[in-house]
Amino acid sequence: MIDLRALARDGRRLEGEVPVSRLGRVAESVLEPAGTVAFGFQGERDDEGKLHVDLWIRGSLVLQCQRCLEALQWPCEVENRLLLLRPGEAPPEDELENDAEDALEVEPLTDLLALVEDEVLLALPLVPRHDDCDPPVKAGVDEEISPFAVLRQLRGKV
Numbered sequence: 376m377i378d379l380r381a382l383a384r385d386g387r388r389l390e391g392e393v394p395v396s397r398l399g400r401v402a403e404s405v406l407e408p409a410g411t412v413a414f415g416f417q418g419e420r421d422d423e424g425k426l427h428v429d430l431w432i433r434g435s436l437v438l439q440c441q442r443c444l445e446a447l448q449w450p451c452e453v454e455n456r457l458l459l460l461r462p463g464e465a466p467p468e469d470e471l472e473n474d475a476e477d478a479l480e481v482e483p484l485t486d487l488l489a490l491v492e493d494e495v496l497l498a499l500p501l502v503p504r505h506d507d508c509d510p511p512v513k514a515g516v517d518e519e520i521s522p523f524a525v526l527r528q529l530r531g532k533v
Contacts, residue, residue: 383418383426407437438503
């Protein structure tokens with residue numbers, strides 16, 4: 376737990392590393408909860424007095440390819456700029472149209488691992504797939520019988 380607003384106000388930097396297995400929701404979303412995720416936060420106060428945090432996350436996650444169902448090493452790389460808001464504070468109008476950063480309401484103390492986990496989950500591909508792989512094949516079946524071939528057989532008996 377950390378005061379992100381104080382981190383931004385003071386322009387401090389914080390870096391760390393966490394095992395994937397400690398990120399519960401991420402661990403449930405991957406094929407194997409192996410490895411670690413490195414993260415960093417850099418606080419900043421801009422000329423207008425707004426508080427920002429630049430965040431980066433790096434790691435390698437083991438996902439399941441949805442085409443071949445085998446393990447897929449997916450490089451997780453997240454970079455995001457967050458505008459820190461007090462609870463109940465509305466984002467400034469100009470920030471609503473700004474895709475370069477996201478507004479985030481923060482309590483006096485923020486769970487950094489939960490924030491890292493949220494960012495990793497948002498970055499996961501909807502349908503992870505290898506660039507080049509074959510779908511699984513049924514074992515012991517050389518050729519599927521077409522339903523139309525069955526109909527032809529029935530038609531010949533009439």
